[in-house]
Amino acid sequence: MGTRPATSLLIRIDPRARETLQQQIYAGIRRAVLEGLVTPRTRLPSSRALAEDLRVSRTTSLLAVEQLRAEGYLTARRGSGTFVADLLPDDHPQAGSARVAPKPIHPPLSRRGAALVAARQGARRLPGPPRPFRIGTPGVDLFPVRLWSRLASRRLRAVTSAQLDYGDPAGLRVLREAIAKHVETARGTRCAADQVLMVAGAQQGLDLICRLLLDPGDRVWMEEPGYPGARSALLGAGARILPVRVDVEAGVRSAGNVRLVYVTPSHQYPLGVPMSLPRRLTLLKWAAAARAWVVEDDYDSEFRYGARPIPCLHGLDIDGRVIYVGSFSKTLFPGLRLGFLIVPPDLQDRVVAARSAADQHPPSLDQAVLADFIVEGHFARHLRRMRAAYRERLESLAAAAERFCRGRLRLRPVQAGLHAVADLDGVDAVRVSREAATRGVEATPLSAYFVGRSRGANSLVLGFGAVRPEAASRGMERLAAAIEAARRL
């Protein structure tokens, strides 16, 4: 075989198997090597090619290959790739100490580094332009880029030396004031501008909170199913996640010695249900008694369809233990990378110090443009316009589901946000998801959002924020075909 790349057809992946994807790839390659299906010195496909072929994340394929390298089945040659080792470790089963492992050139990652890298495995994002029914992408096609551009030009023309210099690690004062005012009217909570800290998106906010408040091994209560980005931040900080079904009473009973609770009360991610007022009060009372921090991720609560808003947890908190995480990724556009935290007063200076040590401060000009956008009323107008657009997109989604998938796919009622949960009947959601992917449709199985076993969750999560009516119709037609194909498998 020489240096011809080995094909990845040797490996079969089953997303529903008990083993992780990484374990399956590891076992598949090892078997192929041991059984002589690939001979010594055969070049392996790159981890990128492997990941693409197998439809797994690069990290997954990379970690599997690294394990095989560490164990001596594969060797790496700088600049030319990874090869099947000349001398396999299993050739000398009796010579335990003389094991043929390639000498690692570099020291390994730190424990926290390995945790951080591994944490990211769960959260995959497909490249390319948004396809139906991608989750997390808002209706960027409707973003007023000309207006934004005009505000940006005006700011740049009037820029001062101080604005180009290093800025306040807490963020631009005028922006923090505008946000404090906005959350008071829109989210039913009051805070001083001092408590609002700008971050490079909600993910940085979560990462910062986890680093600052959690020691490795600390127990954390996280919703099950839940948001993979939060899970990454928690695992990256070495936290032990206690997955709690979306049921505050059960959480309170089982939580025990928990240091932090992560919740999405306005619109549970990904189920979409809001947390009731009595449950909110129960959670806060419990947190006060348990002396736990409560992280409230309010990621897309601005978009509601009819239901009366409940004040956010932060607005009900009289005890200063709720940390509110806000994002502009859904309300404006994700590429902006701006979000904010609202922290209790006694945490304020410490979060700012940590943030400053981590990456100084957010980009000054982007903050200035955003401040103008809010202060001049464009933000409120944009939200109103998008609320109407999203309602229309939701209706298109429902109509398309009714037309193409009647009886096979049932949308659960959507009260808020940019995605819907759809239950399947008699056909496996993971299979449907894979069939849909081959047809250019993103339909994420609900089970992907579970840390533990996803008992009985045979559903898909469908984003509609970035899906225009005509695309919803085309996408749903293909999803119907995917369901048919999965049923025949």
Added chain:
Amino acid sequence: MGTRPATSLLIRIDPRARETLQQQIYAGIRRAVLEGLVTPRTRLPSSRALAEDLRVSRTTSLLAVEQLRAEGYLTARRGSGTFVADLLPDDHPQAGSARVAPKPIHPPLSRRGAALVAARQGARRLPGPPRPFRIGTPGVDLFPVRLWSRLASRRLRAVTSAQLDYGDPAGLRVLREAIAKHVETARGTRCAADQVLMVAGAQQGLDLICRLLLDPGDRVWMEEPGYPGARSALLGAGARILPVRVDVEAGVRSAGNVRLVYVTPSHQYPLGVPMSLPRRLTLLKWAAAARAWVVEDDYDSEFRYGARPIPCLHGLDIDGRVIYVGSFSKTLFPGLRLGFLIVPPDLQDRVVAARSAADQHPPSLDQAVLADFIVEGHFARHLRRMRAAYRERLESLAAAAERFCRGRLRLRPVQAGLHAVADLDGVDAVRVSREAATRGVEATPLSAYFVGRSRGANSLVLGFGAVRPEAASRGMERLAAAIEAARRL
């Protein structure tokens, strides 16, 4: 005294004392309380006011106050401030177990969080527009804002939905390619665009590297004196810093079991000397034998005045263990918050995964504008123009020093970068720095950059990048007055 704020005149701070500033503030307030100089229920100034009065960082004042609160000397009332406690802990010296400490409402910070917050104490930055002779601020007054604005508008007009959506955590491909090309011609190193990873400024790059590669307690070799931002990142990761005088041979002899070396070989921060070629090779050879990572911070090497450039360490590295940290804060403007890492190929995917878990990706539009700026040749032109401007500013600084401070201040030769080291004779640099501050002049004592004792370093570090010729003259006149005042103290 009622609730009239206590004045901070009760506390005397001596920056040269053996105790830290925090310890001095703690001791000062405690003494005032115990001696009855401030009575129970007296309201303390806010930590911000305290910090301003005492000219220390807010974190310093905050931590001192928090310690006093934890020990029961002070109490906090939500929303109204911090007060001298009714019942002092020392009122009951015999009742050890019944100690009157206010019940802490919140759990403490994590160990790493406390390290991160404490790490930032060393690195203070004065607010307000750049004053002479601030360090770290480039000549933002000469930045071509109109050109930048034009590029930004053009990008925004042509923006696609995919560009507004979430982006690649490694950064924009076209920008990474442009940077790979630039470092090849400008810095004498070659790398694939895949190895270039965009970060939100050099500080984020350092923080990411430290998290990924260092476990708490790992030993790290850092230059002494050295860059406070790097020190923050290292301490924030829990590393044990081994300060090594700028002398590779001494480092190699004393380093021992070190996992990572942080160096600024092109232009040592803050001394300004370049590392010689033989020393570079010695360092790399040692690092290969010690299996240590080498972090090369190339923060302002683009600006050289005459001396022939030496290839950067990354360009001499045949072993894949140098991590290059690049920044646009000096070459463009700090408020942009963009920098990059060049990492060895086997680290690439893991840094990207960690970065994605930490904060997703850098802002898309800023990256796109920067890419255009480089690709269209504006960056190279801007560097040429700034090199000439900085040479002129350096000459103005030297002329002003000669005119106003002759015999009292001796500038060391400057071969590169945006700051100069100036030696003082017969007058203490810390005193001069304090006197200068009262005159609106920033003159940082060299001793501020030492981790250990700064034996014999009686010098000032003076930035000239942001100081126009006329401002240099005025600033130097005031600095001369500060030297006179410090001499008379």
